[in-house]
Amino acid sequence: MSTTFKVRFWEIKKRAGRKRPYGVRWVTETKEHSEWYVTKALAASRLSELSGAARAGEPFDVDTGLPLSELRRKNSVSFLQFSQSYVDMKWSDAAAKTRASTVEALATAGAEFVKDVTGRPEVTELRGVLIRNLLPPTTRDLKLDEEQKEVVAWLVRNSRPLYDVTDASAVRGLLDALATKLDGKSAAASVYQRKRAVLFNMLSYAVEKELIPDNLLTRIKRKASKVVEQVDPRVVANPRQVEQLLTAVTYVGRRNADRGAHLAAFFATGYYAAARPAEGLALREDDCTLPEDGWGMLVLGESRPAAGKRRTDSGEVHDQRSLKHRGRKEVRPVPIPPVLVQILREHIERFGVGRGGRLFRSPNGGVVSYSTYYRVWEEARRYAFTPAQVTSPLAGRPYDLRHAAVSL
Template identity: 80%
Template sequence: MTTTFKVKFWEIKRREGRKRPYPVRWLTDKVEHSEWYAAKALAVSRLSDLTRAARNGEPFDIESGLPVGELRRRNSLSFLEFAQSYMDLKWSDAAATTRASTVEALATAAASFVRDGAGRPEVVELRGVLVRTLLPPTTRDRDVSGSDLEVIDWLRRNSRPLYDLTDSVAVRAVLDALAAKLDGKAAAASVYQRKRAVLFNLLSYAVERELIPDNPLSRIKRKVSKVVDQVDPRVVANPRQVEQLLTAVTYVGKRNKDRGAHLAAFFAVGYYAAARPAEGLGLREDDCTLPDSGWGALALRESRPAAGKRWTDLGEVHDRRGLKHRARKEVRIVPIPPVLVRILRDHLERYGVGPDGRLFRSPNGGVVSSSTYYRVWDDARQYALAPPQTASPLAGRPYDLRHAAVSLWLNGGVPATEVAERAGHSVEVLLKVYAKCVDGQRETVNTTIEGLYTDR
């Protein structure tokens, strides 16, 4: 590093025709430097920082033009180190599934944002140690194998400085990595957007800590496929089809401790109460109001999504969390029709509850795994549906029972506000997600349009 105390600054003058029209320009010895800003206030602030360093007698690096102290700060923190500090910040308050998806996104970015040093490991090896060891705060102190130690050591030495992401070319390279799978094929648009959102939040945190001047993703545009967040109407089963499916479930696994029959009420909760599968898994006896006749109610209060032992606080496969998009202890009361009241009463009489009061459980008393109830559902579709329907998306997942319920309510004329309350959505999200499934008015509209032509 060659330094100098000979620093000269120019006045800020707007340059027309530029996206960032306000330049901060200065000389170190005889080398000219410039930084460009979209707002004059940002440029003035930056110029003030530089002139303050010069007045304080701080030497400037001639090549980069930066005060030595700032240059050292920029070079001292690698992307890996900052990603670890970001995970430390987010870990305790994040749901287990959020922890997993955040680590996955940062591992993809960190594995690509490295120097081309000698002995560079394969990307799959870099991502592996990042996910298993380096990024989760709970695994960094664990013993690792010799091969992993070599990869970790290389990554720590070759992770590029965080500040390098202020360069547009570098940012685009990382975004390209987020948009690709390990085999080089394009990742799903939803996967890319989720990973990009994680990177955006990490860089916003870097701006907050004054490690970079702005979030570079705000000025980088990258064309991606549109994410479809509406329910495909082809997955929505009608009431007769759902009835056949729920009946077929009871015939699954007759020789395997009646696994299908035990889960019949679980699937019924998904349909008649529009509960998410993870909400059904958390249902307890004291959450159920089951009168001898008439309507009952479920007080949905807990969700048990599968996340993996690495990501949960208690080392369990299923996380313990509140309802989606709600405060931790908030409860959603869902009135349930007499048919579901009878199904749940029969279930309790036949199977009872687990030690913690949960209605649905594995043979050893744990939470039913998603692989188990998916297998039961797949078998039930084979029993209940014709071959062309089995090959179609119709009710392809247990979650589609919820879609069938919400679509039925909306098309039946139930006010959107009431449907949203029971399903745990906002009205805006409800109407957006189920826009293609609301067809109850199509015949009326068609008749009206036809009349416009024939009445003339």
Template identity: 60%
Template sequence: MTTTYQVRFWEIAHWKKKARPYGVRWVTEGKQHSEWFVTKALANNRRSQLMQAARAGEAFDVESGLPASEMRRRNSATLVQLAQEYVAMKWPDQAANSRRSTVDALATACAAFVVDGPARPSVAALRRMLTVHVLPPSDRRDEIGDEDRLVVDWLAKSSRPVGDLAEASAARELLDGLARNLDGKVAAATVIGRKRAVVHNLLAFAVERELLVSNPVTHLRWKRPKRVEQVDPRVVINPRQARELFVVLSYVGRRNATRGAHLVGFFAGIYYSAARPAEMINIRETDCKLPETGWGELTLWESRPAAGSRWTDSGEVHDRRGLKHRAAREARIVPIPPALVLSLREHIDRFGVGADGRLFRSPGGGVVGSATYTRVWHAARELALTPAQVASPLAARPYDLRHAAVSTWLNAGVPAAEVAERAGHSVDVLNKVYAKCLDGQRDAINERISAVLGSRLG
């Protein structure tokens, strides 16, 4: 494309015999161009657009006479095509759950940014096709049936060009589409924030590809929902409640209660070491230092988050990853109290270990799925807690045991740097996330204030 900054505009032409009698005429390096309109107002508006582009310093394509921005928009890839390129670029270096999260965000964006017309499929159908047939690499896509093919073909024809996003109204429409769940309700702030971040990176890629001059999301005034980053103190159980739950776990399960008993050490490990569930589920006997008396140690070095076979390199449901925020194979050594040492020793004595040394296994010897241990945990809560507590957020998820561990350490007066090291956090994140869970320090401060104020008025 040959471009020039030498552009001259003529006055609006008027030819009465033409069906579109009002003409916009201009010249780029001696080559004449014209566009014709039904009314003079439309012609003036188009002439003004072209002149504004010239005043803004835009280059014009000599052959077509159009500003560079319009040429980019005319020749632009669709949002679906750009998203496919972006996923292919990111896929090799992403963790399985990051792949899934990226595709989910882009499916939401692409389903919203389409030309509205007849026979438009539902948003749910569009998102599903994008997730399983369109966006993942070709070897990760499901086989496609005739009905699904119609939806995919519609998407290919109706996905809007990336160049449209140069207009603020189009960019706002795209972001608004991220804010809704399939049922039409407003999505959670964390979900919207995650999807917006992915779309921002996608459009940065569009700038890199020279499909956009700048990232429209960066400059757009769009009110983001507030994200709650702090842990809700209502989820934190105290040591007595934790012990009661671990006792009750032994009675949960269909086959002589062994399913719940098999996972007592798993849940206790999360609570006493602040390990993430995906870290604890992979613990091996060689990772444990379990003396007959006193404190022991766990060496955490690998995480097995559930992601789905579509997203993992191995084709297994569980990904293999290093620890969060650490280099591959970098370990985190966590001291564990005698209560956990005893629990893990009893687990090994009763259940043994797998062929690869793992303590916790499915009945077939595989990785215990998150759905399985979550189901066991919910059953234990119903047995150990009061009806009011069951209905509350108290320890509603296995992950809340990790929050309880960190909160307990902080309230015990353990320095923040040591807590952060054991939990695998930075100190800044620790102080931000657990600011509302320092009940012990609050009580101590209240007692000091009471001592100064006294107990009576007057």
């Protein structure tokens, strides 16, 4: 590509008898260019754009006669196309939860970053096809119904050029979309920051690929609510309350294969070993040192977070990952008190172990689902707590047992 700052413009010329009689004419170096318009006002507006670019010191492409920024925008891949290539680049090395977070953030941005033309589908429809069909590499070849095909076709046609992210007002519009839920209310600060981080990284990748000159998010700031990083003390249960909860769990589902009793040791591991729920779900018999007396040891080395079939390499709902914030094969040894040693020994004696020695499993031998252990926990809270405590945040989630463990 050859560029120049030597640009000359001629006055608007009219040629009678043409559908577009008004011409804008200019020269880059020695090469002549022209564009023709229906009205003189349109021609004057176009001449103003070109001459403004020249006055601003912008280089022009000699062959096309266009300002360099306009040429890059014209030849730019769409925001959708580049989002897909970014997801492809990240997918293989990303955890399933990270994949889901990346897709969600880019779907929010991609549904916003479209041309302002008639026939625009609803935002929910645009986000839906982006999340289900267009962004995950594993689902792009799935069959679509006629309605979905129309939404996808519209989005492919009208996704704005990636180069438009060099415009500050366009980037601010993107940030506003990331900070707003579908119902128009403000998203949580943590959600906004997570989505903004994904967009920032994608635009940095575009700079690396030399598709845009710089990443405006390094300069554009948007005021957002502060993220609350401390644990709400109202969620932390005391030892007596935890004991009541663990007892109540055993009463859940007594008429349904003792589903609560099977998970009592799972919840106890969250409290006495400060294990995350996803770490507890992955616990195997070989990970446990359970002496007849005294303290024992758990060696946590795997996590089974729920991420959805579209996000995992195995096609299962639960991903199989290393521990959070640790290397791929790194483990975390956790000393456990005699009370948990006894609970786990009794669990293995009563329920045995599943495939691969896993302590906790669903009736069909799979990983216990998030919804299953949440329902058990909610029912146990109603058994163990007063009505006022049930409506309070106290131990509202199984994860809160981990906070209680740290407090203890």
